[in-house]
Amino acid sequence: MSVQPATSSLPLTRRTRFGEIGLRGICGAAVVILVVVIAMLIWEVAHGAWLSFSTFGLGFITSTDWNVVTNQFGALYLLEGTLLTSVFALIIAVPTAIAIGLFLSELAPRVLRTPVGLMVELLAAIPSVILGLWGIVVLGPFVATEVEPWLNQHLGFIPLFSGYPSNAGVLPACLILTIMMIPIIASISRELFNSVPSELKQGALALGATRWEVMRQIAIPQVSGGLIAAVMLGFARAIGEAIAVAQVIGSHNASPFGSIFKPAATMASWIATQFNGTATDLQRSSLYYLAVILLVISLVTNIAAQLIVNRFRKRIGGRA
């Protein structure tokens, strides 16, 4: 099958040439606009962070102060909050989402696939501020009256689950992030499992493999690269989520590792709550510095995702 060359060997009429140039111009312009916007964003954030960076340097990342009165700022507790909430949410969300993806692609009766699939998409479409409001009104009190006392009773010897139950804290924030991650990872997993060539699955079944063995040894390894990319996508969404987290996490600059019942903060939620009405320039600049750290983490996450996906691609034998 021959591929049509980009430039046709037919004589170019004036109309065709205009179309060629126009297409290239429009697409090129779109890319240029994108690059310019990204560059402007990075410049603005870096420029804003400069005062804080020149005052604190990299010590900002290891300092736990956040004090407007003494003008001392540090990101450590916020970093801990971001990482704990996102990783905790990942641990719950990833198996659940992959299970949903498998269910939708392999195990569900055909009549259930569309409605359940639609419901997963709907969950993804809920605006984060609505989830935050639901978190304050429903999830927070539920966690404080049912979940946290139960955890305290049965797992209270672990410091992470000790402490006084509270409406606002790390645990409701983790649960909200889990709810946000699941639809993203689940719909991508479903597409990935649907894309496994059926000859592979049917061949394995014909050789006597059980459905579980087909999943474990054929389907999942085949799509593991894509699954990792999906997980990274969910992770990126979680670390950047500001509004919904700000409403349920309690906005308190303290280490989340003390107890997940206690209020804490993530970098994104801290920026959201503190940015409006900063008292000193150094505080404002420190919030920009937090934004820089968030950007760096996002960049590292995306690059890591790309590398892992490429490595898995090579391992399976070059099949995209």
Next chain:
Amino acid sequence: MRKTWRLLAVSLAVGAVAAGAAACGSSSSSSGSSSGSTTSGSSSVLVGAGSTFVAPLVSQWEAAYVKTPAAVTITYGAVGSGGGVDAVTARSVDFGASDAPLTSDQVTACKSCVQIPWALGATTVDYNVKGAPNNLKLTGKVLADIFLGNIKQWNDPAIAALNPGVNLPSTHITPIYRSDGSGTSFVFTDYLSSVDPDWASKVGTSTQPTFPVGTGAEHSSGVIAAMQATDGGITYAETSYIAADNLDYALIQNAAGQYPKPTNSAVLAAAAVGTTRSDGTIKLVDPPASASAAYPLASYTYVIVPESSPKASTLRAFITWAISSAGQSLGEPIGYPPLPANVVSSNAMLIAKIK
């Protein structure tokens, strides 16, 4: 196929030209005028933003001022004192409102803004404790210890000693504070710093202090909602919420040993003995013992206006009306006693600075 491409190219080109024209148009108007979102030249609208403390009073003013001969429509966004300062610094609003004096950085950023005290009010300490009665008595030191995390339960001996004969449950105390830039936080921490040297050294006074324990929530409505949802919660907010939401509030001991309720007369007693700070703002918290009936958490709230504004005459007229008996009488029923006469007369000088 070719026709589709041509159609696409033409429509995209038209779209690009339209977008460019719109961008050029809006950028020139925003760089040129300093009134931002309001229609330039028209002075029948004033846009303001800021303190939630004064928001109930401003909404009374909004309703009344449009009916006066001046017929100016006031639009006010209660985004918090910090947000109001940011907005007026960016000149995206005509006036800002804050309960806290501008910090030195904010003064520099605002570029010649004048702070005029335009209302008087009180911050109350509200709590939600199942099984405890209304009007529990607290001293400033005990309040500071609660918010420092030294006193953890409602039946702590320190609280019981102040409330003999009262049945206090052993509920855990959850301090709830403002997580956004808040003038009410400034007033509250100013009071605690005055009465407790421990608080002054550990936390200090600020619109966004680092509270050592507790949960943060945004805006007064947020802290009140959080307190109502938490058994054992205690927070601070302006007086108007008590009547509006039927809240339990604490009686705070003043320097004379009395426990005055936050009535208009108690606030006026505090205003009579206010001390002026170096930046011209007036401190009313923790009044001296000579004012025996003074409420210890009273405060002025300020309107922040750029000294040079395209709506100078409208602003001068509005602020003069607001601090006059016509404007101040609207505040009396909702917990904002009228400004003392000496403040009204010294304000005239500040208002004259707006050109």
